[in-house]
Amino acid sequence: MEFKDYYETLGIKRDASQDEVKQAYRRLARKFHPDVNKSASAEARFKDIGEAYEVLKDPEKRAAYDKFGANWKAGQEFKPPPNWDAGFEFSGGGFTGAEQHGFSDFFEELFGRGRFGGSGQHTAYRMRGENQHAKIIIRLEDAYHGSTQTITLSRAMVDESGHVRTQPHSLHVTIPKGITAGQHIRLEGQGMPGVGGGGSGDLFLEIAFADHPLFHAEGRDIHGVLSLTPWEAALGATVTVPTLGGNVELKVPAGTQAGNKLRLKGRGLATASKRGDHYVTIRIVVPEARTNEQKKLYREMARIMPMNPRI
Amino acid sequence: MSTDLIYLSGAILDEELECSLPDICRLCNVSLDMVQEMIAEGLLCPRGRHPMEWRFTAVELRRILITLRLQRDLRVNLPGCALVLDLLEELAELRQRQGR
Numbered sequence: 249m250e251f252k253d254y255y256e257t258l259g260i261k262r263d264a265s266q267d268e269v270k271q272a273y274r275r276l277a278r279k280f281h282p283d284v285n286k287s288a289s290a291e292a293r294f295k296d297i298g299e300a301y302e303v304l305k306d307p308e309k310r311a312a313y314d315k316f317g318a319n320w321k322a323g324q325e326f327k328p329p330p331n332w333d334a335g336f337e338f339s340g341g342g343f344t345g346a347e348q349h350g351f352s353d354f355f356e357e358l359f360g361r362g363r364f365g366g367s368g369q370h371t372a373y374r375m376r377g378e379n380q381h382a383k384i385i386i387r388l389e390d391a392y393h394g395s396t397q398t399i400t401l402s403r404a405m406v407d408e409s410g411h412v413r414t415q416p417h418s419l420h421v422t423i424p425k426g427i428t429a430g431q432h433i434r435l436e437g438q439g440m441p442g443v444g445g446g447g448s449g450d451l452f453l454e455i456a457f458a459d460h461p462l463f464h465a466e467g468r469d470i471h472g473v474l475s476l477t478p479w480e481a482a483l484g485a486t487v488t489v490p491t492l493g494g495n496v497e498l499k500v501p502a503g504t505q506a507g508n509k510l511r512l513k514g515r516g517l518a519t520a521s522k523r524g525d526h527y528v529t530i531r532i533v534v535p536e537a538r539t540n541e542q543k544k545l546y547r548e549m550a551r552i553m554p555m556n557p558r559i
Numbered sequence: 560m561s562t563d564l565i566y567l568s569g570a571i572l573d574e575e576l577e578c579s580l581p582d583i584c585r586l587c588n589v590s591l592d593m594v595q596e597m598i599a600e601g602l603l604c605p606r607g608r609h610p611m612e613w614r615f616t617a618v619e620l621r622r623i624l625i626t627l628r629l630q631r632d633l634r635v636n637l638p639g640c641a642l643v644l645d646l647l648e649e650l651a652e653l654r655q656r657q658g659r
Contacts, residue, residue, distance in 0.1 A: 422568045433569040
């Protein structure tokens with residue numbers, strides 16, 4: 249288990265006041281909230297920040313954590329000394345709330361296992377489990393053909409001694425063909441378990457696409473770039489274009505200009521009832537004039553077909 | 560670790576999704592009052608005039624789910640959520656227009 253430096257996570261000094269802890273947390277939470285920050289690492293960062301705040305906002309947990317002193321470095325192999333928490337009176341204030349699911353092993357070791365009064369006395373009321381949300385990143389090919397994905401989520405479980413622990417939980421999910429980024433798949437009853445006989449919440453999987461070397465998607469339409477020589481663009485040609493469904497032949501009309509868009513109808517992401525298109529944006533690659541003969545040819549072109557592309 | 564090798568198929572919430580007020584409350588696990596407050600704030604624009612006729616799409620569903628997370632994680636109030644959602648949509652549009 250690795251030691252986690254919660255002060256470093258929040259970017260504050262060890263002697264920061266409770267107000268400074270709160271301010272740092274709020275600033276970072278806004279910055280790394282996965283709905284606001286689209287970078288791939290934002291979700292993990294947001295979770296780390298939440299975990300650090302969960303400990304440092306509570307003077308009792310913070311004091312216990314501070315017992316480790318500044319000698320530990322983040323990432324260092326860590327084993328808590330036996331009875332490390334002796335001498336602390338934990339009041340058990342609301343630790344087992346829903347927010348703590350999915351914290352690290354380090355957190356679980358120190359503050360989990362019911363140290364803070366997670367005695368499972370929730371049977372007096374009935375409550376439906378919370379909905380859970382997860383983002384899955386799939387390849388464009390998987391969206392085109394349909395696929396199956398395995399995702400691992402943290403799930404709160406009550407162990408044999410009645411303590412709440414988080415446990416990895418794997419789900420195998422069918423991704424139907426034609427799904428697009430931003431769409432959700434709702435898995436009924438796969439969210440957080442209910443309390444006191446209440447039903448489980450639902451799991452919402454939000455789809456995102458991994459970057460693709462050739463294409464990007466806008467809704468169901470796929471966009472790519474098609475490079476042409478000047479003579480192919482000027483005279484017209486039939487060229488091979490890669491699409492998600494394989495190579496297709498595309499007729500490029502004579503007089504095609506750079507930046508023009510050509511459409512391959514129905515070659516985008518498709519469901520049973522809806523079908524996107526594949527668009528290629530034309531890019532014209534100008535051959536280098538290396539030899540005298542090649543230079544002469546360009547001069548000849550300038551003489552025969554003079555033009556000013558800047559007007 | 561428990562692993563069940565059953566492939567789960569869920570409901571796709573795409574542009575064809577169209578649900579009523581009770582449906583959206585059940586889907587998002589929110590109260591009727593909450594949805595009405597979101598509508599009053601201009602955060603949601605369901606089709607239909609009367610609450611009984613309201614129809615919600617995947618766009619509204621996504622906005623509700625993000626609002627719930629912003630409220631829970633960042634304690635943003637409803638007008639703040641409406642602002643954030645509008646700005647996020649504008650940002651996504653700009654990013655797309657920029658051609659990535």
